[in-house]
Amino acid sequence: MDTLAFLAQGFAVAMTPTNLLLALFGCIAGTMIGSLPGLGPVNGVAILIPLAFTLGLDPTSALILLSAVYYGAMYGGRISSIILNIPGDEPAIMTTLDGYPMAKKGKAAEALAISGVASFIGATVATLGLTLFAPLLAKAAIYFGPADYFALYVLAFATIGGVSGMNPMKTLLAACIGLMLATVGLDPSTGTARYTGGSYDLYDGFDPIVAIVGLFAISEMLMLFEGNLGATAIPSVGRVVPRMKDILFSLGATLRGSAVGFIAGILPGAGASLGAVMSYSVEKRVSDKNKTFGTGDPRGVAAPEAGNNAASGAALIPMLTLGVPGSGTTAVMLAMLISFNVQPGPLLFQNQPDIVWGLIASLYIANIVLLVLNIPFIGLFTRLLMLPQWVLMPFVLIVSFLGVFAISNSVHGLLVMIAFGVLGYVLRKMEISLIPVVLGVLLGGDMEDNLRRALSISGGDPWILVHSPISIGLYIATAALLVIAFVFAERSTPAPGTSHNVK
Amino acid sequence: MKFLKLASLAVIGTAAAAGGIATATPALATDCIAPSDPGGGWDFTCRTIGRLLTETGVIDETVQTTNVSGGTGAVAFARVAGSRADDENLIVATSSVAITQIAQGKYPGGTDTMRWLAMLGADVGVLVVPADSPFQTLDDFLAAAKDNPSSMVVGGSSAAGGWDHLRLLMLAGEAGMEPDAYKSMRWVNFNSGSPAVTQMLGGQVQAVTTDIGEIGGFVQSGDIRILVAMSDEPIPAFPDAPTTASLGLEMTGYNWRGFYVGGDVSDEAYDGWVEKMKALYDTPEWKEAAQANGLIPIWRGGAEFSEYVDQQAADTEAVSREIGVIN
Numbered sequence: 001m002d003t004l005a006f007l008a009q010g011f012a013v014a015m016t017p018t019n020l021l022l023a024l025f026g027c028i029a030g031t032m033i034g035s036l037p038g039l040g041p042v043n044g045v046a047i048l049i050p051l052a053f054t055l056g057l058d059p060t061s062a063l064i065l066l067s068a069v070y071y072g073a074m075y076g077g078r079i080s081s082i083i084l085n086i087p088g089d090e091p092a093i094m095t096t097l098d099g100y101p102m103a104k105k106g107k108a109a110e111a112l113a114i115s116g117v118a119s120f121i122g123a124t125v126a127t128l129g130l131t132l133f134a135p136l137l138a139k140a141a142i143y144f145g146p147a148d149y150f151a152l153y154v155l156a157f158a159t160i161g162g163v164s165g166m167n168p169m170k171t172l173l174a175a176c177i178g179l180m181l182a183t184v185g186l187d188p189s190t191g192t193a194r195y196t197g198g199s200y201d202l203y204d205g206f207d208p209i210v211a212i213v214g215l216f217a218i219s220e221m222l223m224l225f226e227g228n229l230g231a232t233a234i235p236s237v238g239r240v241v242p243r244m245k246d247i248l249f250s251l252g253a254t255l256r257g258s259a260v261g262f263i264a265g266i267l268p269g270a271g272a273s274l275g276a277v278m279s280y281s282v283e284k285r286v287s288d289k290n291k292t293f294g295t296g297d298p299r300g301v302a303a304p305e306a307g308n309n310a311a312s313g314a315a316l317i318p319m320l321t322l323g324v325p326g327s328g329t330t331a332v333m334l335a336m337l338i339s340f341n342v343q344p345g346p347l348l349f350q351n352q353p354d355i356v357w358g359l360i361a362s363l364y365i366a367n368i369v370l371l372v373l374n375i376p377f378i379g380l381f382t383r384l385l386m387l388p389q390w391v392l393m394p395f396v397l398i399v400s401f402l403g404v405f406a407i408s409n410s411v412h413g414l415l416v417m418i419a420f421g422v423l424g425y426v427l428r429k430m431e432i433s434l435i436p437v438v439l440g441v442l443l444g445g446d447m448e449d450n451l452r453r454a455l456s457i458s459g460g461d462p463w464i465l466v467h468s469p470i471s472i473g474l475y476i477a478t479a480a481l482l483v484i485a486f487v488f489a490e491r492s493t494p495a496p497g498t499s500h501n502v503k
Numbered sequence: 504m505k506f507l508k509l510a511s512l513a514v515i516g517t518a519a520a521a522g523g524i525a526t527a528t529p530a531l532a533t534d535c536i537a538p539s540d541p542g543g544g545w546d547f548t549c550r551t552i553g554r555l556l557t558e559t560g561v562i563d564e565t566v567q568t569t570n571v572s573g574g575t576g577a578v579a580f581a582r583v584a585g586s587r588a589d590d591e592n593l594i595v596a597t598s599s600v601a602i603t604q605i606a607q608g609k610y611p612g613g614t615d616t617m618r619w620l621a622m623l624g625a626d627v628g629v630l631v632v633p634a635d636s637p638f639q640t641l642d643d644f645l646a647a648a649k650d651n652p653s654s655m656v657v658g659g660s661s662a663a664g665g666w667d668h669l670r671l672l673m674l675a676g677e678a679g680m681e682p683d684a685y686k687s688m689r690w691v692n693f694n695s696g697s698p699a700v701t702q703m704l705g706g707q708v709q710a711v712t713t714d715i716g717e718i719g720g721f722v723q724s725g726d727i728r729i730l731v732a733m734s735d736e737p738i739p740a741f742p743d744a745p746t747t748a749s750l751g752l753e754m755t756g757y758n759w760r761g762f763y764v765g766g767d768v769s770d771e772a773y774d775g776w777v778e779k780m781k782a783l784y785d786t787p788e789w790k791e792a793a794q795a796n797g798l799i800p801i802w803r804g805g806a807e808f809s810e811y812v813d814q815q816a817a818d819t820e821a822v823s824r825e826i827g828v829i830n
Binding site for chain 2: 054200347457
């Protein structure tokens, strides 16, 4: 078979000592960068591009280094989600929902181990998909128009309701706050400034990663000021080596998460964050029979981690075959390819097979390296939990400030982060979940872009939104999910008179 | 500010060191601001030219690229005007897109706020359609547009009134369409050229105007057809594609790439930079890099370039006024 021959050739390219060393370094650096709040895969890749040039690497080696960083950061993002309740990067948001409760129960090591294995499986599924079907899938993604993307975002937001496990009205309120914040900045289709108060710094709206660091890290610090500063984060650490039983228990969740994430990743623009959101909400619908999700269910850790790793692997498909980046990170990798005179697009697989197949082979290698690396890392990271909060949190705060400054290069970014921190503190006090707010900020812009595009195409006629079979199918799925959620809620509602408002 | 930057570098350095490999940081003497996120066209300008300046020996030290994104370059423009107007070691990447923004009053200041250094190359605007489109030639497209302008759906990588959109309208105006007619063509904005083309292949829009550089691969593969390149000379990569000049239309839609420096930079430093850019422009390395990225090497520097920028801003302002983008 052609594919196998090409892949074998790819491994021959990737298995040189230099390239293996680069993959190893990339994996370690990526995990570190991914686990620091504020710094994510985009920054990791952007930071290392100059290094690739300084070392005089050829395009294949440079790409191997950067994709190892990319995969590594996806693995790393989960670490601070689980240990600190602060997502290391955007796609790791959903991992906080069950990962942190697991850590609080003394199961941090299990959570890290399960999510590590889930990441491995998710990334492997995506890499296999990339190997076998890339050109085919790229053709299919073309038929996904703006109206269909909008329907997909509607589906994502409709499923948030069930995610946070809180009062549905508060969840709705939180999502609305997020969406409103996402409208700040230049109007995508006319370039008119909205809610910027004349400040050029607000022209691009709020950077989601800055918002996340503020909402989670800064508000956590503010909560700590209220007391309890001397306490150790989490008393017991638990086992360091994952048990087969735990991994098997969450295997179904991992596989479902991988499939959902892979589909989200193929669609340019949707990317890893949406992959994680959809994986988590699907898994909760399928498996949450005993209402254990949100309280530290291992399946709630496995699904989003498999999902975001599968999505980030799949995002390479539109990048390589169409030249359309599926995410911020792939946009940076695309730019680097172009500056190496490699032109991604429909002809890349034919014109430069050794680059493509060398890259694909290196993804397999990076993935295995990451799994092997991440098991010993677990012991290291769980040890952080034994530090008292008054030691740990100031360190997190310093890293947050430096990380945000490094990506925004401005004091403005720091001020936005602090403002979001105060907002996060107020919302937490009102027991409003932060996740829907973040998703609103993160996905709201793309959702609006696609709505506006669809309406520009139709000349303002809203019927275009339900004009294609894809969008109709997505709306039916949304309606079905809402009905199921409603029926489910009715059944599990306690006798009338009891408070419905328990956390 | 400075110590924070160093500190952030230190953190990154620590992360690298923790990873087992320490990287030596070379002296950072020249700063190139890319007014976009990593991955954009301005980012490419800084990173490629920054790298070539060192590699070809035009300057001794390395060039550090700093991304200051926001407001299509307005944030970087404001920052340079406000706090680094006399910084002689700072160059800022810019292009036709920025001049459009300035002409429409979307930057904090006019072209006289900065000193315009040079352009080193230009991307060419093209009008493309899918291979199976009924429009075989520009005339087919224009005939349909004149017949029923509001049925035409065209996409590109800028917002309405941005450079991709203006180029389409200027082309239509030059081909004899009335402002009221060409204004009613529908415009769909995408994040960049490739998504616009993929969505066109999916049947969402009928045609796309954008730079050829990013979408050349689709022309090579035969998925799309160039109806016209908005240039005087044929595009090197696709010499058979018709140009506005070859069709007898007096308009061009270049997107040049170049640099400005702060408004208070001394004549001596300004002239020094112009010389360095010219030296780089004359190297075969730049020609090669430009061509690989779909750019045509074009040189305009110093006073000549400043006049060109002023003229372009005045022209764009006039067109924008005519089509109602600004009052």
